[in-house]
Amino acid sequence: MRRLMNILRLGRKELWSLWRDPMMLVLIVYAFTASVYTAATAMPETLHNAPIAIVDEDQSPLSARIASAFYPPHFTRPRMITLGEMDTGMDNGEFTFALNIPPNFQRDVLAGRQPEIQLNIDATRMSQAFTGNGHVQQVVMGEIDEFVRRYRAPTELPVDLALRARFNPSLEKSWFGGIFEIINSVAMLSLILTGAALIREREHGTIEHLLVMPVTPGEIMISKIWSMGLVVLLASALSLVLVVRGLLQVPIEGSIPLFMCGAALCLYAMTSLGIYMATLARSMPQFGLLLMLTLMPLNVLSGGLTPRESMPELVQNVMLIAPTTHFVELGQAILFRGAGLDVVWKPFLALLVIGSVLFALSLKRFRRTISQMA
Template sequence: MKWLPSGWQLHWRRFAVMLVKELKQLGRDRVLLAFIVYAFTADIFLAASGVSLSLNHAATLVQDQDRSPQSRELLSRFQQPYFRMDGAVAQDAAALAALDQGRAMLVLSVPPQFGKQLANGQSTSVAMQVDTTNSVLGFLATSHAQQIVSQYGLESAMRRLGLDDKAAASLPKVQNDIRVWYNPNQQDSWFMGVAEMLNIATVFAVLLPAAALVREKERGTVEQLIVSPLTPFGILFPKVVSMTGVILCGVALSLFLILIPVFAIPVKGSLLLFFALSALYVFTTAGLGLFAATIARNLAQAGMLSILILAPMLFLSGAWTPPEAMPVWLRGLMYASPLHYYLDIAFGVLLKGQGLAELQPAILGMSGIGLLVFTGGLLLFRKQFD
């Protein structure tokens, strides 16, 4: 760096010394390093492979009180992979007990005279009892079951009108022309894996800088740094940069060791752009950790404050609850979460192949929050030790 002016050379040497110091301190904490490696590998693998938002092999019991060819034909349509027939029950009490004990998600009850009523052109019904403890899976089970029953009722009505399959096929109808973009097979592992990687990066982006600064307080070395020629910015900036580098290494570990080789997640955009914007995001979020560390007196307090910061960030990001499902007043708060913008950036680059032009609103929003938060943390730190 000899080409730099002498004043800049001095600042560079101070920055380099502080950067090396932070990395050495982190390297001595082997438990924390092991936790970082676990979080960016095993945790993401478990989230991508073990969490599913689709209906698979839902345990189903039947209460066939008719035992007619029509009832057997209807029940035979509840097949895998959506449903798994686990037997029959004779009484309503047994059906409720199975739902209470978690042995079934869905109980189908076919009433007496079901086949006779269909044959006579009379309306009839099929009762469905659904365990909606998990509201998402309960909703999916209900939707699939309703679709099966409705289709069977339509076919029964056509047969009564004397329309065979060939005649029914000739009737005018509206066809669904569905095109699935960016995730053709609609694999949950793609979304869950990437979302978990972003959540883990967020957690460490807050915790690591906070822990680094609080350790200085606990050891009494922060006062030594304050009376040194270093400015508050010169103290905080190397901590943020070093932890940003560590988190980017963790993100690279997740991508190249888990998400791409194991789950075949495509990278349609520029990896260089993704890592550059990830560095910007970590820098943005690290300011929140500095806020917590400036207020906290010890590591335990910093951890609790970080949880208070992280919980609304994660819940309001849009990863767990779609923005459209949020109340209007809460949807506005979502734009104060840096993770909301990072989600758009990560999925836009990795799955959609977007560039700077498409990501400009998210980049500007994230940068604005980062500048505000880091500046606030810096001013609070300076005020505390003035």
Template sequence: MHKLTHILRLGLKEFISLRHDNVLLLFLLYAFTVAIYMPASSSIIGVHNASVGFIDEDHSALSRKLSESLLPPEFKAPEALPYDQFDQAMDKGQYTFVINVPANFQADLLAGREPSVQVNVDATAMSQAFMGAGYIGQIFQRELLNYTGQTDAAANTPARISSRALFNSNLEGGWFLAIIQIVNNITILAIVLTGTALLREREHGTLDHLLVLPLTALEIMLAKIWSNMLVVVVCTWISLEVIVKWALGIPLAGSMALFLMVTALYLFASTALGIFLATLARSTPQFGLLAIPVVIPMLLLSGGSTPLDSMPEWLQWVMQCSPSTHFVSLSAAILFRGAPVEVVWPDLLALLAIGLVFFAIALGRFRKSLAS
């Protein structure tokens, strides 16, 4: 009973220390508001408002039809561009796409000569260029088929492909990006908050004061874990309700309670990792340098930025040892697909096992650092 009282009071002490740390408080506020809202609402993955220059050398009804087929929000209204200004416009990056319809295009098409339309792409706008060129090809193909009286190009093919998007039928990139931003911020804060809290006590001498009290390394470590865990879980819940659901209007299908429980389990593993790194460092700058090669792979290789299946097989196996990999999988399954415990229990067990291993290693290192 005394141990639980010690852990509770030490955790309350962590809250008091955090309340007086204005920098960390501002970082918490930024991480769960602006850092989520801005990328999710502004950074659109795909083609959006792409600029188009249109060189019409045919001046026919068909060329006007092609120009009018490029509609918002994917494309801006095409701007008429003289042929002699083509190179200058592309060199200045004035347009992402410049389309050139040659003279006699309509006549050649009706005569069955298979004329070509030139689509010039500024490939420095990588995602827009790659996807937009495909969009333009599909749009023009549909318009040309309609103009020549063919209703469907797939009618002559042996099979018809029907694509359906589940869980995000409009393919809104901001939906997934908002959740991934929360996952990334949880990872950063879990490691930073616990690591800096331990180093702050060591630098201020308060850790030495704790050692003269009847406290064990386990009690000190558990106090730091539960207090920082509670702060991040509460911030996550508020961010999901206020920023994700209300401000961004993203529907969340799954159980909020289950996701917050998974978040707490993930924080158990991540905060232990933060304490382990803090025992290796002798100052806050050293801790920052140690955290960079740990946090960056956790963010980039967890399956949030790029699909895990696209990575080399050996790297997929290595990343199974990272708690962030399982947390990303659990977040998408619970919040978007509404998966219950019966579906996600393998990732839950893996996350628990990794957390216990990290906690045991960090506890052993923490005891050794206190004894030295």
């Protein structure tokens, strides 16, 4: 009971220290509000309002039909220009695509010849250039095919392919951006808050005060873990309910309490890792450099941005020891697919094992650091 009271009092001290740190409070509020909202809404379609210009040297019904096939939201209204204006406009960045329809194009098409259409692309706009290249070709070839057949009707195929998008029927990208940002913020802040709390005590000299008190290194470490973890857990729950479900109108299929249990296990592992990193760093700048080396691989290779199946097998196997890999797996399963504990028990167990190992390593390192300071 005495040890439990020590842990509670030390944790309350950590919460009070955090409350008196305005920069950390601003970071927490921003990470779970504005950052989540912008991550969801700042993900427009890859091909959205792409500027296009058309040089119509044919002035035929077919060329007019091709020009009218480009319209918002994928493209802006086509800008009709002359051949002399095409290179100048591309150099000035006025449009991404410039389509040149040569003279006698319709006559050559109806005669069975193979006329060429020149498509100029501003490749400095990489995402639009890559996606728009195939889209423009598809639009042009579709209009030519329908013009030659003289009627607009789908081609009869021997197989009818019925497409059904599950969990996100409208393929809305904001659904994924907001939830992944919460997962990312949980991992980031759990490292920052626990590591900064330990380094702040070392820099302010309060760690020496703790050494003369009747508390053990384990009690000090557990108090930092539960207090900082509680702050991140409450902030993520509020963000999930108020920002994702309320403001962004993203439907949550699964159980939020079950997701919070998974988040608590992830916090258990990540806060332990944050303390371990804080014992390695001598100052906040060093800790910041360690964060850059740690957070970037965890975010990029955990499976949230790209599927793990598309990564090299070696990377997939190595990332199995990362807590964020299993947290992303259970988060997507619960929040998107409505999975229960019978489905996500494996990532839960993996987080418990990884967290226990990280806690043991961090406690050993923390005790060694404390003994050296004593």
